[in-house]
Amino acid sequence: MTVIRYPTALPPGPVLGAAPGVTECAEAYRAAGGYAATTAPDELLHHLAASGLRGRGGAGFPVAVKLRSVRELGERGGPGGRGRPAGGPVVVANGEEGEPGSVKDRWLLRARPHLVLDGLARAAAVTGAVRGYVYLSDPVAGARIRRALAEHEPGLPVEVVETPRTYVAGEETAAVRRIDGGPALPTAKPPRPYERGVGGAPTLVSNVETLARVALTAARPDLADRIARTTLxxxxxxxxxxxxxxxxxxxxxxxxxxxxxxxxxxxxxxxxxxxxxxxxxxxxxxxxxxxxxxxxxxxxxxxxxxxxxxxxxxxxxxxxxxxxxxxxxxxxxxxxxxxxxxxxxxxxxxxxxxxxxxxxxxxxxxxxxxxxxxxxxxxxxxxxxxxxxxxxxxxxxxxxxxxxxxxxATAAGHRLTVPVPPVADAPTTKPAGPRDSSAARADRIAPPKGTKP
Ligand code: SF4
The missing domain is CATH 1.20.1440.230 (NADH-ubiquinone oxidoreductase 51kDa subunit, iron-sulphur binding domain)
Structure with missing residues (x-):
């Protein structure tokens, strides 16, 4: 597996980053502008809507519409306004990648766990959620997310929920069912999770790349269009x-x-x-x-x-x-x-x-x-x-x-699966060396001088 950028004349892709082969620690992420109190939730929602950012899990649903729906149902107390569900809305970072030919979500969780957690926290701020989950099957990704949570408190309780990897386990209703303690199997719709999800609460289930782009948009709203129009x-x-x-x-x-x-x-x-x-x-x-x-x-x-x-x-x-x-x-x-x-x-x-x-x-x-x-x-x-x-x-x-x-001459079934690219573990206390290189500086996500924070 190779990690390349295209076209090479452009700066590093905003999600792929400057050091895609090494796990980014909290200090490196913060040093590059991550977790900064930049864009207020309503302003972020405005930028997400204006850029037209769409989900990267497969369905391509507009992110701002989903966020707004969860927030509104949370404020109304769920479908029909039957009283506020215990604990309010829930946000789920969906990193379960069942497509055999896709590796981007597992790579992202392994390499840039803080970018995903930052996006999850931003989505929670927009929707009013007070609880979050990271849902995945990859044990390496799970370990890196847990360590990232230990490095940086994301501002709301976040639990990692693991599932066996299957083609359907990443479907949003399957994720909700698994988090609620059941099997990772889809359920009939409606209701969709934004109406009634984890524990019956309005729930945002969002692909991890989508959340990464939410975090990047919060850090660099001036680049919102580019962030929305690039993809892994x-x-x-x-x-x-x-x-x-x-x-x-x-x-x-x-x-x-x-x-x-x-x-x-x-x-x-x-x-x-x-x-x-x-x-x-x-x-x-x-x-x-x-x-x-x-x-x-x-x-x-x-x-x-x-x-x-x-x-x-x-x-x-x-x-x-x-x-x-x-x-x-x-x-x-x-x-x-x-x-x-x-x-x-x-x-x-x-x-x-x-x-x-x-x-x-x-x-x-x-x-x-x-x-x-x-x-x-x-x-x-x-x-x-x-x-x-x-x-x-x-x-x-x-x-x-x-x-x-x-x-x-061909045996069926053995060529669909693609291996996840290697992502080396990195020390947790100091920024990784390559982030200080000139290439890494080109990838910094903090707003440039003169940009509205
Ligand atoms: S939920 Fe129904 S449609 Fe989907 S894989 Fe299972 S049996 Fe097939």
Missing amino acids: VTLSGGAAAPVLTEVPYGVPLRTLAAAHGTPDAAGALMGGLFGGLVGAGDLGLPLDPDALAAAGTALGCGAVRFLAADACPVTAAAEAVDHLAAESARQCGVCVSGTAAVRDAVRALAAGTAGPGTAGNLERWSLALPGRGACGLLDAAAGIAGSLLRAFPGAVRGHLDAPCPACS
Whole structure:
């Protein structure tokens, strides 16, 4: 795994920072302007709304709208105003990263725990929350967050809650259920957590990268637009090593493919598994949530797996739906039968044993299944089936005629998972050396002289 910045002419990405390979301690974070009493909660909310910052967990919901909803429901005492819930609103930093191709959340918790905790505290100040949680499955990240909490008291009680890592454990209702002592499984919506979450209280469940961007916006409101329009991405696929980087919205997917080391990519699996497949003709699309959605795909959590020039898209689809079917939480009947049906059909295509009705079945399921499960897993499986038919019709036809040598040579399921980049532990009492370098100074987040604090 490599950590790169793109384009290299720009200063270090605001979240990736100047020293992405070392855990940032409290002293280094403070020295760079973190935890400063800069922007008041209402002013921060204004800047978040004006910049249009959206969540980085996958759904891309506007952050300011979510914060405002939790605050208003907290002030009214929950849905229907039936009295203020005990303890008021709750904030949750969601660091549970179930997408196998994404590493950014675990990297962030390991490398910049204080940036996440600062964002959590700022979100608590905006919503009026008096309690916080950091929800995660990565034990290394858990240890670094606990130590960060010991280094710096964030201004409200914060508890670390761990969960087994599954595809659905990071879904917001699954997080609430786990924090409340249950299994990390999604529940039917409504109510959503902002209405009734942890302990029945209005709850903000926010992805850790989102919270990092909230903290950065508080520290540098003058850079709010840039902070909102850059994003961490995990690039993988082909023979090149995976890459974690931070890029501005608008970078063409083809440019990212070249930066990753797959310049002749035949397409990509987008958004983790949530955005489905796109073909080579779509690699001119900009990495932008609206542009990608308009093209029928999704940015999701920012994980992009490029298909090498000689890769078989049917194999890629088979691996993805295999993973999803195995990860179904098996609590919605339509998900159990739907993901199994999609998996079996795509597997049959890959094996060259699909019947003449297979493509028609996949088309029908891709339209009928989305929205029928309690979470997005079923939608992802249906989306992969539909996108395979749309982006690679020739490959699908070819697999109906004869077994594909590329497919039969590939064992499914082992290429989706990307390792977290190494993040060295750092002393806790002194700023890490590299933060004092000129490169680190370029990344300082304290407002420049003359900027309104
Ligand atoms: S849609 Fe599938 S994965 Fe999601 S909650 Fe239902 S059974 Fe579980």
